[in-house]
Amino acid sequence: MLPGIRGVGKTTLLYQAYYYLLNEKHILPNQIIYLSCDDLNNIVDCNIREIVDIYLNNQFNTQLRLLDKEIFLLIDESQYDKNWSMSGKIIYDRSEKIFMVFTGSSALNLEYNADAARRRFKRVVTPLNYNEHLKLKYDYSNINLGNSLVSLILNGEEQNAIKYENEMNRDLINNIKYNFNDWDEYLKYGGFPILARKINFRRLSTNIVDMIEKVVNTDMVAIKNFTFENQTNSNRILRYLALQNAGDLSQNNLAKYLKTSQANVKNILDILEKTHLIFSIEAYGTSSKQYEKNQKILFCNK
Template identity: 55%
Template sequence: MFIDESQIDKNWALSGKVIYDKSYNIFMIFTGSSALHLENNADLSRRMRKKSLMPLNYTGHLKLKYDINVSNFSNDLKDLIFTGNIENAVTSEFKAENILTNCLDYSSTDWNEYFKFGGFPLLSNKKSYREISDNLVEITDEVVTKDMPQIKEISSKNQSNAKRILRYLALQQPGELTQANLAKYLKTSAANVNKILDLLEKTYLLFHCEPYGGSAKRVKRSWKYYFATPSIRHALSNKVGNPLFGTDSYEGLLLENMVASILFNLSNKQFTDFKIYYDGNKKRNVDFLIQKDSENIIPIEVGRGNKCKLQIKHAINEYGCEYGIVVANNYSHIKKEDDVIYISPKTFSFL
C-alpha cells in the first residue's frame, strides 16, 4: 500500500498501526509533504522505518535532468574525504567531465544554475529563475503556515517569528547564532526562539553545527545554522534584498552553505556515520571539522586564495590531522599538495 499526502488524515498513524497489527503480509509506504507530521508520531515509532528524502546533490540533479549516471564519482569522492586517497576520485572526475562535454543537452551554465536554484526537482523542468525563486519562497512559507500549526504550541505570532528568523538568517554571515540577541530582535524569550529553531530543523529547512570540543564547550557555545540548500538562502535573500547580493562575499556565503548542506546530507545517508562541527578557535579557524567515530579529525576550509592554505595548515597542526581539505573556486581539478587536498566547488557537489 502506497499512501501519499498521508498527513491530510490526522489519524494516518493509527490506521497504519491497525493494518500492521492485523496482517504482517501488507507492506505500507506513507509519504507526505509535512515533515513535522510524519516526524512527531509516537504510534508508529516502534513499527516504522523512516526515510528522509534529502535535497539533490549534483549527481542526483544530472540523473534527473539529463539521465546521466555518475554515481561512481560520488563513491570515489566519499573515499577521498575519509581516506585522503585521491587517485580514484581524480579518474572519476576526468570521466565525468568527458561525459558532460559529450552530452549535447548539457549547458555550460548548468552547475551555476544548480548552485543557486537547485537541490529540488524544480530545476529539472526548466523555468525562469524568478519563478524558481518564487516557488522556493512559497515552499518555505507553506512549511511555516501549514505544517508548523499542526503542532499545538505554535501560535500565529510564532509563525510570523519563524518567517522573520528565516529571513534574518538569510541576511547574516554564517556564524554562531546567539539566541539572546535573536530573542531581543524578535522581542520574545530565548526559550521561545529555541522552540522555533527546533521546529524549523524538524521541517528540514534548517540544520545546525555545534562547536568541536567536549560536552561542556558544546553547551556553552552557540550553534551555527545553515539552510537545507543554498538555493533556499538565495531565494530568501533575493526576496528581502540582501545588500551583499552579487558580490564575491555573497558567493562565498552560498558556497559555505552548499558545503555544509552536502556534508549534512551525506551524514544522514545509510552506512555513513560521522559528525560535523565548526571550529571554535578564535584565530585562523577553518569552516568545518568532521569526524568519523573516534578517528582523526578532518578539517575543511571553504573559500579562495592563500588564506585558505594558511587556515587549513593551522588546523592540521592544531588537531594533529593527517590531511585537510580546501574547497575553493580557484581550483578546477582535484589535486594534493603535501597534506592538503584541493577540490573545486563543482566537484565537491557530486558528493
C-alpha cells in the same frame, strides 16, 4: 514513512513503486492500492481505515483479521487524514499481510506523531545532491567523485579527488546536453527534481516561496501552543538565515534580534528542522566541544 518537503518527488516514488510491483514483481492490480488523501479530501473527509475496510470487503469479501492475501498500501499526502497514524497502527496490529508506505508533504505531521513511533521505519526524502541532479537531468553519474571528496575531508587524501574531478569536468564538457549555467542554477534553486526539465525560473521561485509560507503558516501553526508571535518569529528567522553567510549561528544573538528568550529560539529552530526546511550540523569533536560551539544552520537544499 517518507516525510519530506513539497516538490522532492515523493509522489513520483510511490508511482514508481506501484509500477515496480505491477510489472516486475507481477503483483495483481487488486492487491496494490494507491491512495491520494489530498484528492480524496476534496470529495469527502479522508479516513484511511474506513477506505481499507471497504476495499477489503469489496475485493476479497473479508476483513483485516481474516486477510490471507498480501496487500500493498501506498498512501500519498497522508496528513490530510488527521488520524492517519492511528489508522496505520490499527492496520499494522491486526494484519501482517498489509505493507504500508505513508508519505507527507506536511513532514512535521509525520515527525511529531507518537502513534507511529514504535512501528515505523522512516526515510526522509531530501532534495537531490548535485550528483543525483546530474543523473536525473543528463543521465550522468560519477559516484567516485563523491566518495573521494569524503576521503579528502576526513582523511586528507587528495589524489583521487583531483583525478575524479578532472574526469567529471572532461565528461561534462563533452556532453552536448550539458548547460554550463547548470551549477549556478542548482545553487540558486536547490535540488528539486523539477530542475531536470526546462522550466520557468520565476515560477519556480514563486513555488518555493509559497511552499515555505505554507509550512510556516499552516503546518507549524497546527502544533499545540505554537503562537502567532512564534509564527512571525519563524518567518523572521528564515529571512535572517537567508541574509547571512552560511556558518555558525549564535542562538543568543538571534534571541536578542527577535527580542525573545534563547529557549524559545531553540524551540523554533527545532520545529523548523522537523519541517525539513533547515538542518543543523553539530561541531566536530567531543560532546563538550559540541556544547561550547554554535551549530551550523543550513537550508535543506544546500
